[in-house]
Amino acid sequence: MFVILLVLVAAASFADERPIQLKDGPGKDLVAGRCTVCHSLDYIQMNSFFLDRQGWEGEVKKMVKAFGAPIQPDEMSRIVDYLVKNYGKKPVRPVSTPK
Numbered sequence: 001m002f003v004i005l006l007v008l009v010a011a012a013s014f015a016d017e018r019p020i021q022l023k024d025g026p027g028k029d030l031v032a033g034r035c036t037v038c039h040s041l042d043y044i045q046m047n048s049f050f051l052d053r054q055g056w057e058g059e060v061k062k063m064v065k066a067f068g069a070p071i072q073p074d075e076m077s078r079i080v081d082y083l084v085k086n087y088g089k090k091p092v093r094p095v096s097t098p099k
């Protein structure tokens with residue numbers, strides 16, 4: 001997994017030199033401020049395809065617990081809310097539901 005991530009990051013940075021811009025919304029500045037201390041925002045975009053609320057919550061907790069991200073407990077839910085809303089995996093709709 002680690003190797004795959006590195007390859008993806010390398011590929012992404014060759015393909016597009018512009019820094020990632022986060023989508024606008026409440027919490028954007030907080031996420032941009034807290035999550036760029038150690039790595040670029042590519043990680044958020046890359047993982048938006050498979051992380052749902054539970055996934056993002058776990059991810060943010062891991063950043064704090066395992067890597068020591070400077071995130072206050074009261075910022076946690078705002079960060080997760082932003083990530084789920086803007087970069088969460090879209091729930092799979094039942095096939096029969098009309099648009």
Ligand code: HEC
Nearest residue numbers: 034035037038039043044047059060063067068069070079
């Ligand atoms: C204290 C440093 C630090 C901060 C701050 C930080 N991260 Fe990370 N993050 C890491 C490290 C270290 C890795 C894994 C190593 C790597 O692949 O570079 C990582 C990897 C990731 C990954 C890739 C998947 C994974 O688990 O390896 C995602 C997604 C991610 N971070 C999201 C975030 C988000 C969202 C924030 C802000 C809430 C954040 N990070 C803040 C250190 C940090």
